[in-house]
Amino acid sequence: MAHINYNHLYYFWHACRAGSIAGAAETLSLTPQTITGQIKVLEARLQGKLFRRQGRGLVPTELGQLVFRYADRMFMLGQEMLDIVNYRKESHLLLDIGVADGLSKQLVSKVLETAVIAEEKIHLRCFESTHEMLLEQLSQHKLDMIISDCSIDATQQEGLFSVKLGECPVSFWSTQPQPGVPFPACLETRPLLIPGRRSMLGRKILNWISSQGLQVDILGEFDDAALMKAFGVQHHAIFVASALGQQDGWQRDAIAEVGRLDTVFEEYHVIFVGRMIQHPAVQRICRADFSGLFPRQGTDEKKPA
Structure with missing residues (x-):
């Protein structure tokens, strides 16, 4: 032939x-x-x-x-x-990163800080979308790495690696907490904003609400965490956000924690294709100790050899 x-x-x-x-x-x-x-x-x-x-x-x-x-x-x-x-032709080492839009940008920023060191010129290009869209772009070599709230099934995604960075608790927040009404019953007294049910966290929240037998008024579902917070403040609704690192930054908006969940956690994973195993910035993120950032430190799910 x-x-x-x-x-x-x-x-x-x-x-x-x-x-x-x-x-x-x-x-x-x-x-x-x-x-x-x-x-x-x-x-x-x-x-x-x-x-x-x-x-x-x-x-x-x-x-x-x-x-x-x-x-x-x-x-x-x-x-x-x-x-x-x-990559080798560029004066700066390129790293195209996709970020799941429901994640706390403050925590994602701290993860990305690990990728940058003074001795190495690096050029980050960050894109935001849903986990499914980012995974598709990763498989098409349009992205080098994803930071997402869920991992991958290694048996179904050949050539991809997933490392869990950690997980953090989740709280309900509002500008007008209901005094005298205990948590979680207070969630029935105000409109509620939650992450979109397409996200892992959104599905966890809905399952938790169902398990508690709560009759809540869900005003909206948001893929973007920052937009959910802004809309919640504007409409005095109760909304969902990470329980870490929010108190200081939200004091000026008079946002207070309504209640914290003890069984639902927001997970942080990095997913990358095989060629990126040798990328120094990816190596730094995967090997970093994030126990100071995430009190409940995650474990590696699929580490590259």
Whole structure:
């Protein structure tokens, strides 16, 4: 068999990842006819069909699955090589970090301080989104590392590593606490703001409310912790936030702690791809002792070798 044209293989790889010819064409800025023609040439070279129709999309055949597994490793390795070469070309060491939008930015900032040292020029680029969106960008090599409130399933996410930095208690806060009404019954007296249920913390809070048998009035769900706090202050609602490092910064807004949970904790994890194991900033974060930041120090879930 003659050598495979890697452009043909590249087009097939994108079509397989997108699940359609149109999706691959949009990603590659080519016409669908060009993608289809190149895949047909590859099928002729491999002497077999690579796709079959399923509804409006395409799924790989048995041969297609085999070819995709090898192509995926090849092109991902090539992307890693380019990333490493680009890092070395920069005058500053680049680190693209995704931050789950529900996390305390004050605590995330303290984690990021570990990555920066005076002896090393480093350029941080931070992006904020949901855990799911960040994980997708990480798998596409658009990010180097994620700081999130949940880890990964190593058996389902090959090539990714997860390290738990720690966890912190969670409290309810308000500008107008209800005197004389004990916690948690006081949560039934005021509108309540909670993290979005798409987040790990949001689901934990909802489960806790249900377990307590509380009849609460949930005014809103927020993915952004800072926005939830601002909205809570404006509407005198009770809202959820980390119990660490808030008291001093919130005194000017007359924000007081309504009650602290003893069974719900906000977790902090870093997730990164295999190529970043050697990145000095990632190594510093993974090896740092955060026991002073997180009273309940977490344990490593999946450490790189």
